[in-house]
Amino acid sequence: MLKILNIGMNHETAPIELRERLASESDNTLKALASMREIDVVKEGLFLSTCNRVEALFITEEAEEARRSVVSLMSKLGGIRAEEFLTCLYVFEDMDAVKHVFNVASSLDSMVLGEPQILGQIKEAYAQATNQKTSGVILNRLMHRAFHVAKRVRSETDICGAAVSISYAAVELAKKIFHVLEGKKVLLIGAGEMAELAARHLLSNGVSSVMVANRTFDRAVEVAERFNALPISFDEIGSQLLDVDIVITSTASPEYVITRPQVKKSLRKRRNRPIFFIDIAVPRDVQPEVNDLNNVYLYDIDDLKGVIELNMAQRQEAAVKAGRIVEEEVIKFEKWLKTLAVVPTIISLRNKAESIIRAEFVKSNSALGKLTPVQYEAIETLTRSIVEKMLNDPIVFLKGKAGRSTLNTYLDLTTKLFNLDDLDALPQGEKLMGKSVR
Amino acid sequence: MAPLWFNAALCFELLATGGFIVFIIKQEKWIFRCSYWVLVTGFLFHTIFLAYRYYLLGAAPILDLKSALSFFAWSIICVYLIVQSRFKLMVLGSFVAPFAAFLMIISSAMPWTEVTVKPLFKSLWLTIHVGTIFIGDALLAIAFLAAIMYLIQEYQIKQKRLGAIYSRLPSLATLDKINYYSIIYGFPFLTVGMITGSVYAQYALGSYWQWDPKEAWSLISWLFYAALLHQRIAVGWQGRRAAIMAIICFSVLVFTFVGVSLLMGGYHSFSSMGVR
Numbered sequence: 001m002l003k004i005l006n007i008g009m010n011h012e013t014a015p016i017e018l019r020e021r022l023a024s025e026s027d028n029t030l031k032a033l034a035s036m037r038e039i040d041v042v043k044e045g046l047f048l049s050t051c052n053r054v055e056a057l058f059i060t061e062e063a064e065e066a067r068r069s070v071v072s073l074m075s076k077l078g079g080i081r082a083e084e085f086l087t088c089l090y091v092f093e094d095m096d097a098v099k100h101v102f103n104v105a106s107s108l109d110s111m112v113l114g115e116p117q118i119l120g121q122i123k124e125a126y127a128q129a130t131n132q133k134t135s136g137v138i139l140n141r142l143m144h145r146a147f148h149v150a151k152r153v154r155s156e157t158d159i160c161g162a163a164v165s166i167s168y169a170a171v172e173l174a175k176k177i178f179h180v181l182e183g184k185k186v187l188l189i190g191a192g193e194m195a196e197l198a199a200r201h202l203l204s205n206g207v208s209s210v211m212v213a214n215r216t217f218d219r220a221v222e223v224a225e226r227f228n229a230l231p232i233s234f235d236e237i238g239s240q241l242l243d244v245d246i247v248i249t250s251t252a253s254p255e256y257v258i259t260r261p262q263v264k265k266s267l268r269k270r271r272n273r274p275i276f277f278i279d280i281a282v283p284r285d286v287q288p289e290v291n292d293l294n295n296v297y298l299y300d301i302d303d304l305k306g307v308i309e310l311n312m313a314q315r316q317e318a319a320v321k322a323g324r325i326v327e328e329e330v331i332k333f334e335k336w337l338k339t340l341a342v343v344p345t346i347i348s349l350r351n352k353a354e355s356i357i358r359a360e361f362v363k364s365n366s367a368l369g370k371l372t373p374v375q376y377e378a379i380e381t382l383t384r385s386i387v388e389k390m391l392n393d394p395i396v397f398l399k400g401k402a403g404r405s406t407l408n409t410y411l412d413l414t415t416k417l418f419n420l421d422d423l424d425a426l427p428q429g430e431k432l433m434g435k436s437v438r
Numbered sequence: 439m440a441p442l443w444f445n446a447a448l449c450f451e452l453l454a455t456g457g458f459i460v461f462i463i464k465q466e467k468w469i470f471r472c473s474y475w476v477l478v479t480g481f482l483f484h485t486i487f488l489a490y491r492y493y494l495l496g497a498a499p500i501l502d503l504k505s506a507l508s509f510f511a512w513s514i515i516c517v518y519l520i521v522q523s524r525f526k527l528m529v530l531g532s533f534v535a536p537f538a539a540f541l542m543i544i545s546s547a548m549p550w551t552e553v554t555v556k557p558l559f560k561s562l563w564l565t566i567h568v569g570t571i572f573i574g575d576a577l578l579a580i581a582f583l584a585a586i587m588y589l590i591q592e593y594q595i596k597q598k599r600l601g602a603i604y605s606r607l608p609s610l611a612t613l614d615k616i617n618y619y620s621i622i623y624g625f626p627f628l629t630v631g632m633i634t635g636s637v638y639a640q641y642a643l644g645s646y647w648q649w650d651p652k653e654a655w656s657l658i659s660w661l662f663y664a665a666l667l668h669q670r671i672a673v674g675w676q677g678r679r680a681a682i683m684a685i686i687c688f689s690v691l692v693f694t695f696v697g698v699s700l701l702m703g704g705y706h707s708f709s710s711m712g713v714r
Contacts (some may be wrong), residue, residue, distance in 0.1 A: 056675050142642060161605075162605070173595070175609060176591075176595065176609045176610065177609060177610050177611065178609065178610075179596065179608075179609035179610075179612050180609035180611075217484070226533070263460050271673075271674030271676075272675060272676050272677060272679075273674075273676070274611070274676075275675060276611065294677060294678050295676065295677045295678065297595055297596065299598070303598050306598060307598070307600050310589060310600060338568075
């Protein structure tokens, strides 16, 4: 009986040092796949290695032996003794493994719930497995279903919906105010990692220009160089308020850098065009009362954190729904897997029919005389449809019994009834197999 | 026949309203598509109803409040379908359809009256006068709805309540744009409607302007909208203030449309039109 096994570690079960050692080199996946091919008991295999997880997924008949081999493979790969990381490993079998793969692909098992990169990483891992020819009938189907599940989860739930980082939340808010960011101007006051990240996200969303102001002009020049921005002096802020659309502040200044009267004064000259302040600084740089002005929107760091918490809660909610989708798909996959048991019998049934047709054609060849290609084709179609129709009911019956406890009795009966045991492999076998499995 | 078409239109428009409300809660695209086409179907029935009535009466079917409300509902849906093709804003339907359905429900609650149409009303001028006024009113109604949506969304953003309502409503810039364009296009229609009305009055009553209450109030609402446009274009009003002003203007317009007709008499009032 074939088993689906999944052995791995993720951000929850293993410390980063351990994951790093297993994922350190970029060609580790190829190495792992190559050695998996060497292991006899592993029929099909796939190796996934990202910064948050290292996993081997494989199909085997000898679960215990294959497991030991894969663990020793991992220990060789990372240069770590197996005892050192055994406790960090999780092992899933059969439907649990399928469920885990679906969960991972749908980003339900990720550190940041719903993050989109993991699907790409899995697709990459699968591409490598197909390139190395370590993937077969079951893994092909399993991975394609996993991609399908991920797509469903993404389109049917809000799991990837709202932003869960400060800078993305700021971009989303800006879009709710300005609709499009093309042609909008950003002023960055002060510098800091988070502020720069926000500016970068705004730029990649179409913002046309960024200006950087700093107490020390040299520092402004330095930051501005990093994303092709225009450095301005601190005194110019007032005049730039007439022109810019989005202001990000993150100075270490103890008092307000931007005050309500200052903004109010600029509004009329701005002809009431909306302006959006993102205040990442602690203590705050923008006077909170600025938010009360018409067409002025102010979000400080706490507001943005509030937004993120809300969005995180939304994702958790979506994850419950996503879990249902995964369960549903696991059941579907299980059904398919069970029909696999029927496939060999169906193939031999078809092969037998095919060989009879061939033999009878040879026998009747002399009696039929000379046939035109059209006539020949007509006879071939005729015989084939008779055989197809004869076989259809038994095949449907067998497929219907897939997954039942009585299946083996019926398979035996079919084998005896049609005398399928002494059938040699026919050249058509390959072609037929492809057809019936699909 | 006429009540049949009317009821068909009413049913489909109510159904579409239900669909649009479900859409704004569930946010599933197919619900929007279904509701949209149900609304289009209702609109077609409505059009048949109006055409049939026009054919029966030989005059624009707006001579009693029941017909006027139904014609207004038709105009709003008509304008919505045009705006929708331009802005592709799915959530707008969830505001427009209930508004139109509301008018239709009031209209349907009123009794059918047999009107003998005065020969005076069998004029193309009346049709043009009423047609342009109603299309203008409908555009201004869309502006009103966009203004309400704007204020709701602005409140959400200012109060930092970024929940279900926030995610369902479009961006502030979009709402402001819809408000602006609806008024920019609605205002000329209103103007043309008033001019053709006055030409028609000259032709039918022998005087361009008689200070009939409806005329006076139309002028007042026209001035309100003119002021709003001036503030928007010359002073650069936008956003909240423009939205509030659009709502005030529309209230004046509604009073002109319904209040004056019912309360103040004059030759525009429905009671003077329906001669039994």
